[in-house]
Amino acid sequence: MEHPLKKLIKTENLPHEFCPGCAIGQVYHWVARAIDELGIDMNKVVLVSGIGCCARGVRFVRCDALTTLHGRALAFATGIKLANPNLNVIVVTGDGDGSGIGGNHLIHAARRNVELTVVLLNNGVYASTGGQVAPTTPHGAYTPTTPFGNIEDPFDLCKLLEAAGAVYVARWTTYHVRPAIESIKKGIKKKGFSFIEIIGQCPTYLGRYVLKLYEPVECINWFKNNSIRKELIGNLSKEELANKIIVGEFVDKEKIGLVERYQKLYGKI
Ligand SMILES: Cc1ncc(C[n+]2csc(CCOP(=O)(O)OP(=O)(O)O)c2C)c(N)n1
Numbered sequence: 001m002e003h004p005l006k007k008l009i010k011t012e013n014l015p016h017e018f019c020p021g022c023a024i025g026q027v028y029h030w031v032a033r034a035i036d037e038l039g040i041d042m043n044k045v046v047l048v049s050g051i052g053c054c055a056r057g058v059r060f061v062r063c064d065a066l067t068t069l070h071g072r073a074l075a076f077a078t079g080i081k082l083a084n085p086n087l088n089v090i091v092v093t094g095d096g097d098g099s100g101i102g103g104n105h106l107i108h109a110a111r112r113n114v115e116l117t118v119v120l121l122n123n124g125v126y127a128s129t130g131g132q133v134a135p136t137t138p139h140g141a142y143t144p145t146t147p148f149g150n151i152e153d154p155f156d157l158c159k160l161l162e163a164a165g166a167v168y169v170a171r172w173t174t175y176h177v178r179p180a181i182e183s184i185k186k187g188i189k190k191k192g193f194s195f196i197e198i199i200g201q202c203p204t205y206l207g208r209y210v211l212k213l214y215e216p217v218e219c220i221n222w223f224k225n226n227s228i229r230k231e232l233i234g235n236l237s238k239e240e241l242a243n244k245i246i247v248g249e250f251v252d253k254e255k256i257g258l259v260e261r262y263q264k265l266y267g268k269i
């Protein structure tokens with residue numbers, strides 16, 4: 001059987017090293033589909049990632065791609081965009097790579113409003129190194145490094161990126177296929193820093209340790225049953241929302257980006 005996105009997915013690089021049912025396949029498929037639906041020439045796309053399971057996926061998409069240093073994808077992506085503003089530079093990163101070791105780069109790229117799209121797969125753990133606790137791991141969660149339950153609170157990455165200055169911010173889960181693809185499309189089209197968080201299953205660690213669910217599809221059903229659209233929050237109390245994943249678009253605004261500011265500056269000299 002031919003892959004329906006064979007023109008964009010490097011099926012010749014298969015088989016892959018990901019666990020069965022991992023969200024990474026979905027995330028890269030959606031990025032490829034968004035590019036395809038926007039009709040963007042793949043020669044004008046660069047995918048940039050750091051280190052981690054999620055970061056490894058860039059090698060399966062038929063475009064120029066870099067896996068860089070751990071947490072430094074945004075530094076490389078910023079350089080690429082400044083050097084060649086005609087490229088669509090998309091960073092696909094994990095929660096650890098993007099918001100742990102790379103957290104500082106993430107907030108500053110948003111503050112500077114670099115014309116980049118970040119798609120961050122949040123599986124709540126450092127999956128590739130054994131499922132250790134991450135800045136996104138839920139409070140109380142059992143992981144190999146929190147055997148008594150996580151005593152810390154996780155980041156709300158969308159609030160963080162909104163405060164940092166991103167012009168487009170959205171969160172979906174791997175259950176929300178179509179809205180997630182639409183958000184990635186919007187993010188790519190935005191002239192500024194866009195951030196799309198995808199809460200996704202790592203069946204091996206998030207599933208086994210944190211959610212105590214053993215099948216990928218059970219994790220996706222858990223996301224379905226434990227998420228709520230931003231518009232439906234209504235009068236729900238903080239306590240009622242405490243364990244819910246709030247999904248939707250949180251920011252969609254216009255602001256001049258860094259590359260455009262540079263271009264204006266050069267025009268004046
Ligand atoms: C400088 C440095 N520190 C730590 C590591 C080990 N390391 C590799 S990947 C990773 C975590 C990746 O987590 P995440 O970005 O969430 O990716 P996932 O595997 O969950 O997709 C860590 C800590 C490293 N490779 N380099």
Ligand SMILES: [Mg+2]
Nearest residue numbers: 094095125127
């Ligand atoms: Mg992770």
